[in-house]
Amino acid sequence: MSEFFAWLAQLPPLVQVPIIVLAFAAVVGLVLFFVEIAPRPGRIYTVIRLAVCIAAPVLLLAVGGSYWWAIAGAAVLGGLFFLLDYRSRKGAGYLFQLVGFLAPAVLLLAIGLIVPTISTTVQAFMNARGDRFVGLENFAWVFGQPENVRIIINTIIWVLIVPVVSTIAGLAYAVFIDKSRGEKYFKTLVFLPVAISFVGASIIWRFVYTARPADQEQIGLLNQIVVWFGGQPIDFIAESPWNTFFLIVVLIWAQTGFAMVVLSAAIKGVPVEQMEAAELDGTNGWQRFTNVTVPGIRSALIVVLTTISIVSLKVFDIVRTMTGGANDTSVVANEMYTQFKNFELGRSAAFAVILFVLVVPIVVYNARQIKKQREIR
Numbered sequence: 001m002s003e004f005f006a007w008l009a010q011l012p013p014l015v016q017v018p019i020i021v022l023a024f025a026a027v028v029g030l031v032l033f034f035v036e037i038a039p040r041p042g043r044i045y046t047v048i049r050l051a052v053c054i055a056a057p058v059l060l061l062a063v064g065g066s067y068w069w070a071i072a073g074a075a076v077l078g079g080l081f082f083l084l085d086y087r088s089r090k091g092a093g094y095l096f097q098l099v100g101f102l103a104p105a106v107l108l109l110a111i112g113l114i115v116p117t118i119s120t121t122v123q124a125f126m127n128a129r130g131d132r133f134v135g136l137e138n139f140a141w142v143f144g145q146p147e148n149v150r151i152i153i154n155t156i157i158w159v160l161i162v163p164v165v166s167t168i169a170g171l172a173y174a175v176f177i178d179k180s181r182g183e184k185y186f187k188t189l190v191f192l193p194v195a196i197s198f199v200g201a202s203i204i205w206r207f208v209y210t211a212r213p214a215d216q217e218q219i220g221l222l223n224q225i226v227v228w229f230g231g232q233p234i235d236f237i238a239e240s241p242w243n244t245f246f247l248i249v250v251l252i253w254a255q256t257g258f259a260m261v262v263l264s265a266a267i268k269g270v271p272v273e274q275m276e277a278a279e280l281d282g283t284n285g286w287q288r289f290t291n292v293t294v295p296g297i298r299s300a301l302i303v304v305l306t307t308i309s310i311v312s313l314k315v316f317d318i319v320r321t322m323t324g325g326a327n328d329t330s331v332v333a334n335e336m337y338t339q340f341k342n343f344e345l346g347r348s349a350a351f352a353v354i355l356f357v358l359v360v361p362i363v364v365y366n367a368r369q370i371k372k373q374r375e376i377r
Contacts, residue, residue, distance in 0.1 A: 117356070123349035130345055138350035147328075148335070152354070154244055155331045158315055159358075162251050163308040167301065169252070170259025175289065178267055187264065191257035198254065198317035205250045206322050209236040240328040247329055250318050255311065259304045266300035267293060299373045306366040313358055332358075 011019070061070040127134050142148045170190075177186045193201060210220035211233040218224040223233040236246045270293055278288045294301070316333040323329045325338060336351035 166255040174264035194257040202321035266297035270296035
């Protein structure tokens with residue numbers, strides 16, 4: 001394959017284009033073959049499948065130059081086409097199509113998630129160079145240092161505050177502007193921060209929090225307001241422990257729009273008949289909200305809360321951009337990167353495992369809630 005690309009790079013650009021187009025067309029044709037032709041019953045399609053089982057290994061041998069690749073290709077194709085001869089309850093070839101469609105996703109999942117998870121877990125029990133088993137030494141270091149305990153507490157504070165405040169703010173905004181005049185403009189204004197990267201949002205808020213000496217002109221919005229009221233400039237992102245809360249504001253600002261959009265769509269899905277029936281029963285607006293609207297959007301609330309909780313656990317960009325973890329503002333993800341940058345691979349992996357352990361319960365809870373919703377439906 002590398003020889004093919006090396007040969008292709010030597011050709012003029014105008015010649016490369018049609019070759020790439022033809023290669024893409026060949027891939028599309030192969031996909032169509034597996035989706036449309038391969039599962040069909042009949043003698044002619046059996047002959048086609050047999051020809052593919054012979055031609056594919058030969059092609060692999062010619063391209064890869066290895067008999068092992070050819071044998072492996074023949075074994076895989078033979079096994080897949082053998083499954084084709086079975087009849088599943090959903091029709092001939094269903095199992096083959098299922099395997100064909102799931103295989104790329106499973107492969108990417110294994111490469112991008114399962115293998116790195118196992119590798120990182122193993123690394124967490126190794127030394128900095130990864131060549132000696134040290135048991136729980138890295139975890140003992142994490143929980144034995146006061147600054148590391150502070151890092152874990154900071155992460156928990158992020159998870160406790162950001163999802164709740166963002167969801168409440170987004171829900172309140174969605175309820176108040178629902179079916180109001182200029183609704184789409186109000187929603188656009190609140191949703192705009194979602195379109196900004198966390199790094200961009202951090203730079204914006206860093207300017208908002210910027211403090212200069214009292215005898216100089218303030219460029220930070222908050223400190224200018226403080227000076228207008230006769231106060232002294234405050235270095236918001238240096239005053240511990242309040243600086244953590246000022247960083248949390250950035251993520252709340254960025255996630256409220258997401259919560260508002262999802263919950264607003266869920267509110268519009270609440271049956272109007274239920275609202276009218278509750279109104280005829282003499283309920284006030286708060287009672288209709290708590291007894292009709294909230295139960296109707298419960299699944300959306302769970303999705304929003306769990307999604308923002310996971311984002312809060314993984315927060316890195318905001319802390320790294322605004323403080324770099326200084327002044328007791330570091331979190332697990334930031335410290336994981338810091339240890340990795342300092343070539344402490346074992347300690348970095350230990351922080352990664354801790355972060356993984358913190359995320360798993362949220363994911364499991366979300367999966368169970370989705371399963372319950374399906375059972376209800």
